[in-house]
Amino acid sequence: MSLTLSHLPSKKDIKVVYPRSPSTIDPNNPPWPAFRGYHTYSFAYATMGHRLPTILGKAIDDVIETLNQESEEEKVVDLVQCIERMDKLKEDLHAHARLRPIIDDGEADVALWNKEIAKYFQGKDFMNAPWLFAEAYKYRRLRECFSVSKYWHHYDVFFRQKCDTFARSNDAVFELSTRFVEPFKHQEGLADDAKLEAERLMFMELTQICLWGNSTDLSLLINMTEEQIKSLQSTGGENLAATEKNILGNHMARLWEVVKEMRNKTGGRVDFVLDNAGFELYCDCVYADFLIQSGLAKEVRFHGKRYPWFVSDVTKKDWNWLLNSMVYGHLFRNASDQEVESLRRLGLRWKQYEQEGKWVYEQHPFWCTGYTFWDLHNEAPDLFLHLSRSDLVIFKGDLNHRKLTYDCAAPSSTEFEVAIGPMASAAGAPRVCSMRTIKSDVVVGLGSDGDELSERLEKEEPGWKISGKYAVVLLSEGRPGEKVRFA
Numbered sequence: 001m002s003l004t005l006s007h008l009p010s011k012k013d014i015k016v017v018y019p020r021s022p023s024t025i026d027p028n029n030p031p032w033p034a035f036r037g038y039h040t041y042s043f044a045y046a047t048m049g050h051r052l053p054t055i056l057g058k059a060i061d062d063v064i065e066t067l068n069q070e071s072e073e074e075k076v077v078d079l080v081q082c083i084e085r086m087d088k089l090k091e092d093l094h095a096h097a098r099l100r101p102i103i104d105d106g107e108a109d110v111a112l113w114n115k116e117i118a119k120y121f122q123g124k125d126f127m128n129a130p131w132l133f134a135e136a137y138k139y140r141r142l143r144e145c146f147s148v149s150k151y152w153h154h155y156d157v158f159f160r161q162k163c164d165t166f167a168r169s170n171d172a173v174f175e176l177s178t179r180f181v182e183p184f185k186h187q188e189g190l191a192d193d194a195k196l197e198a199e200r201l202m203f204m205e206l207t208q209i210c211l212w213g214n215s216t217d218l219s220l221l222i223n224m225t226e227e228q229i230k231s232l233q234s235t236g237g238e239n240l241a242a243t244e245k246n247i248l249g250n251h252m253a254r255l256w257e258v259v260k261e262m263r264n265k266t267g268g269r270v271d272f273v274l275d276n277a278g279f280e281l282y283c284d285c286v287y288a289d290f291l292i293q294s295g296l297a298k299e300v301r302f303h304g305k306r307y308p309w310f311v312s313d314v315t316k317k318d319w320n321w322l323l324n325s326m327v328y329g330h331l332f333r334n335a336s337d338q339e340v341e342s343l344r345r346l347g348l349r350w351k352q353y354e355q356e357g358k359w360v361y362e363q364h365p366f367w368c369t370g371y372t373f374w375d376l377h378n379e380a381p382d383l384f385l386h387l388s389r390s391d392l393v394i395f396k397g398d399l400n401h402r403k404l405t406y407d408c409a410a411p412s413s414t415e416f417e418v419a420i421g422p423m424a425s426a427a428g429a430p431r432v433c434s435m436r437t438i439k440s441d442v443v444v445g446l447g448s449d450g451d452e453l454s455e456r457l458e459k460e461e462p463g464w465k466i467s468g469k470y471a472v473v474l475l476s477e478g479r480p481g482e483k484v485r486f487a
């Protein structure tokens with residue numbers, strides 16, 4: 001029997017008002033609509049359905065390569081079990097399985113993960129949880145495949161790939177090492193304002209090098225040829241002027257004003273929340289080297305991941321590998337003696353900074369969770385307090401940008417300060433700069449006519465949000481100096 005409801009009011013098309021009010025925002029309900037794997041029009045869908053299984057397949061190939069070179073029975077058996085766990089994860093991804101709690105493997109982030117799953121994602125699966133969380137969760141589960149093993153706890157399935165990409169970036173690597181091998185100093189007899197102008201010009205170009213170094217993200221370049229990678233990495237001057245017009249939200253001039261003041265006013269501490277290992281990390285270090293040598297900064301802190309993350313993200317092992325292979329390595333067989341020497345001396349200087357405490361590498365567990373940075377203040381108060389003491393926190397890359405902006409469908413005209421919520425508005429929030437080549441759906445900070453610009457690009461260049469051709473350099477002033485408070 002069916003009930004006929006002809007006398008009730010007709011159903012209305014209900015308009016939801018965004019952004020949500022702050023008290024109703026949580027990891028399953030971002031301020032603007034979330035991207036979820038089941039939205040077939042989104043990059044989230046392509047990632048969850050195709051890209052992640054491909055990445056996992058390649059990771060399994062890597063482990064098999066290692067397995068084939070192992071001779072100890074106990075280690076072989078142990079590694080075979082890691083592969084079986086990876087196969088299970090692949091199955092779960094394929095079957096859109098529910099997100100189960102993380103096994104207690106002794107990692108510092110287990111409680112953070114399981115609290116978030118219990119509070120917001122009970123019964124959710126890989127496709128209907130917000131994309132950001134589901135994708136992060138996959139990398140945590142991949143970690144678990146090894147962290148519960150006896151001999152392979154620290155194994156990095158992406159390590160070979162990360163090393164390869166740096167080794168294949170030889171042109172750009174030597175372009176920079178031969179330019180920056182000599183410590184920065186001003187020409188003789190320059191007046192003060194001419195010195196400042198020289199520094200400004202260097203800063204602007206290096207900011208772009210640091211920015212476009214982010215184009216090389218292994219998780220997105222799986223189908224790129226070597227030639228395509230090389231053209232992305234080109235660091236020639238003409239190329240930089242041409243690429244500045246691709247920076248759709250561009251606060252570089254304001255960024256210079258901030259950095260310029262640092263030297264005199266505050267003593268200068270800059271923090272980098274890193275993205276990718278290899279060539280991008282190398283570019284970040286060149287940039288940080290200039291900040292130290294010019295005296296603009298006295299201290300640079302680099303924040304990396306505790307374990308392999310989103311394929312190419314920096315771990316402590318990648319950091320050490322870069323510096324040591326610069327100084328001792330034989331990566332570049334076809335390089336000239338001068339080129340090898342320039343890289344060696346640059347590496348020695350960077351190691352010296354580390355010894356002197358001018359450069360510090362850190363790895364807080366919060367960076368490898370599914371939380372966005374809207375929750376950094378609440379879920380990692382120690383980290384927030386630590387960052388609040390920095391003069392400038394530079395977030396590199398797409399994932400950090402997604403986490404800053406809650407990875408949701410905010411209009412492109414949304415101001416960066418609004419899009420990053422408490423990271424701009426909480427008392428004591430540091431100055432935050434996001435340097436990101438655009439590789440996923442969320443795009444904010446394009447200015448008052450940003451919505452039209454975004455629509456036009458959508459029509460003229462479908463795929464503009466994932467190509468890495470466009471970028472943003474966005475700055476938030478924060479509320480530095482104010483006393484940090486926690487509820």
Ligand SMILES: [Mg+2]
Binds near residue numbers: 275276312397399
């Ligand atoms: Mg990355």
